[in-house]
Amino acid sequence: MTGGLLYDEGHGAHASDLTRELVDQLGAVPGLETTEGRGLLIDTLADRLPAAADIPRHNRPRSGILEIVRYCRREPGGLHELAAALALYDPGSSPALRVRELIAATPTAAVLPALPDAEALAVTGLLARVRHLDAHGLLYAAADGLPLPGRPVTTLAEAFDYLSRANTRPDGLLPTMVLVEHVAAGLDDGGPADARTAAGLREWNDIQAKRLERRAALVAVRAGLAEQRSAQPAPACVVVQLCRSAMDPDRYLLSHWRQMRPGPWRPERGEDRLVSLDEVPAAVERLLQRAEHDWARQPGRPVLEFVLPVELLNEPLEWTQVAFRPHASTALCLTYPVVLRSLERMRAKEFHRRWHNRWQRALDSPDTACHWDTVGDRDHDRERWNSKLTAEERYVSVVLSAPPLPTERDRDGSHASLVEALYAGVPMAVWDRRPAAPADFRKRAKRLLRGKAIELPQRVHQLRKDAATAAAGRRDVHVGRHLAVLFDDPNRLVDWSGSPGADLDGVRGGHHEEGET
Structure with a gap:
């Protein structure tokens, strides 16, 4: 059986509010306004959760704290490990105590429905036929914000196994289903053998969507991938x-x-x-x-x-x-x-x-x-x-x-x-x-x-x-x-922000930033 809690963010209407309050309170913890302080907290987390060492380390305080919170919300037991790390980092300040109170009051996310072994074997058998697509790139696309493994995966079976430990997405789909949909889309321009494999993968996904009552969410993912087909993958x-x-x-x-x-x-x-x-x-x-x-x-x-x-x-x-x-x-x-x-x-x-x-x-x-x-x-x-x-x-x-x-x-x-x-x-x-x-x-x-x-x-x-x-x-x-x-590729826009002190009325800010400079 497969299952896990790698991803728990977004369940319930309170999810974004909790993230915001955790970020606000952590931002007031003495020392976390510095890059060194945030790095120390990440290193303390990594003592219990080794993958935490890969949390992106931003120069901007709020961006760096947001990365920590998002990681801990996705990781099994991550918030409780954050509370424990914070107790070591700062056992007594009011903001640190408030963070621990928020975490203690947070209900545990529901575990994803287990995928029967027979169905897991069926889809991995189909994926094993596909050796010419970029497994790590497809994992990157399907993960959509999930933490990625420290080393690149080399096969689609590895990518599927990694995502099988993740919980359901906010739309109720299993991340493995999204990976399968990406693989099917990647086969659409191939020959007859690729077309048969793509059809089999989509049929498997249709069965899972029916079982989970998530047909509409799967249709939305499938339509989105169809729209993206005209856009070339962006290079690093x-x-x-x-x-x-x-x-x-x-x-x-x-x-x-x-x-x-x-x-x-x-x-x-x-x-x-x-x-x-x-x-x-x-x-x-x-x-x-x-x-x-x-x-x-x-x-x-x-x-x-x-x-x-x-x-x-x-x-x-x-x-x-x-x-x-x-x-x-x-x-x-x-x-x-x-x-x-x-x-x-x-x-x-x-x-x-x-x-x-x-x-x-x-x-x-x-x-x-x-x-x-x-x-x-x-x-x-x-x-x-x-x-x-x-x-x-x-x-x-x-x-x-x-x-x-x-x-x-x-x-x-x-x-x-x-x-x-x-x-x-x-x-x-x-x-x-x-x-x-x-x-x-x-x-x-x-x-x-x-x-x-x-x-x-x-x-x-x-x-x-x-x-x-x-x-x-x-x-x-x-x-x-x-x-x-x-x-100049129009599919690869970046946001524009004015210089400090400039009139920014009507101008978009930066990528996931909130006015910091």
Whole structure:
């Protein structure tokens, strides 16, 4: 028989209220406002619950405390272990006593209905046929916030076994059922054998949903996965966003998000800070060092993305030198595929529909249809160029004739061309950062855009590596040394927050944050 209490959050209407009150009271416990204090509490918890050592450790106090509470609410006996750890950490303060009172008054969650052995064997037999899908990525997608095992799983049977120890979700489904649904969806594009396995998995899920009287919840999960099929899995990545400070025009608010695993887009927001442009390299280096520490357990090819206002898009941030060890700096673009994204468009939701439309066209087409900038041509007609770009949705990229310099220095008009492309929904743009592009740039750009759009960052990554490893005489003139590439997926939005002290009316805050800076 299978069963457990790994997941108990969300049962009953009081669940979110209890979480909020626990977070509020823990936030008032002396010492937990510091990273070191929260780390000590986590380490004390881990003495009894070893998996607690993997609780994410945020710099922001409330975020860090929320992670602790959510983990303990999901873990069997986790809240009571939290009370015991807190008694050691702070035996006498009023907030600590209040936390222990709240936990003592919390009813134990219902144990999940046991899954009969015969049914467990039936579904694991079907899963054993599937060896070509990413088991750990599917576990990550199905867990949806549950703590994950310390080591990546390698088979779907391992993923199923891990989730079989979890309690029912708030919608009443077993997490194993959600995993099965994800596997079935992953088989939909395969051959006849995959189709038969997917049908068997869905039939098994239908039987469990009937037994648990959760047919509507299963239908909702199935429909949600059908909608997501058009979205490509997000890569592991770090997203760095710069926004000019309202308080100091010479400084920028640097925000960042981390997508720790390939799969559904669930970025974790980090702490914001104010920086000058000169301070950006050191800040990015620290962010990547922390991310690499968390990525150390598994292989992968993470991506680095810069979400920038238009005035910064011509900055060659991909060639920023970073040192992961003393006296050994290398350019960012040699370690990571680096692409640019538009801050203004991300915030302008009235243009997102057409952005989604063109992105879908890009994914569905074998080649990347391009609208070539005509700025500088004898017969350049800006109105005609803009009209054609707007009217013909097949264009999913533009190649600029000159770099899009800030408006006051934009003699060629390429800044205006880029802005028009962004608001027409064009997800990709390419240009040479030099004042005058070489004669063969158009030919090089055509070659770069040939092939599947989704593979553009990897092609650019290779071109930049070619530039860095070219012979000394060609290194600085190689097109890869001067290439700027905007690659902007509308399915992977991050939230925007203004600089401290700015007017934030009508602007969304950060990912699961409550106004902290």
